[in-house]
Amino acid sequence: xxxxxxxxxxxxxxxxxxxxxxxxxxxxxxxxxxxxxxxxxxxxxxxxxxxxxxxxxxxxxxxxxxxxx
Numbered sequence: 077x078x079x080x081x082x083x084x085x086x087x088x089x090x091x092x093x094x095x096x097x098x099x100x101x102x103x104x105x106x107x108x109x110x111x112x113x114x115x116x117x118x119x120x121x122x123x124x125x126x127x128x129x130x131x132x133x134x135x136x137x138x139x140x141x142x143x144x145x
Contacts, residue, residue, distance in 0.1 A: 078106055081135045083128065090115065094132050096140075103132050 078095040088111035097104045105128075108115040117125055136142075 079136065079139060081132055083131060085110070087111070092128065092132065094136075096136065103129065103136060105132075 078093050081092045081094065083090040083092060090111075091109045092105060093107040094103050094105050096102075105117045108117060117128070120128065
């Protein structure tokens with residue numbers, strides 16, 4: 077099961093599809109789009125990646141009710 081997170085960035089609306097990995101026990105980004113155009117997490121600055129993963133962790137915890145560290 078994957079979830080979608082909408083993030084309003086300074087560059088526009090980013091849609092992020094993500095899921096929880098049963099193998100690594102972490103959240104994984106499946107697909108990303110910025111303003112409707114394909115985007116990848118490795119194109120982001122380290123600070124942006126850290127912020128995004130924090131937002132996804134919070135979103136997952138709120139939607140599923142299970143804490144991910």
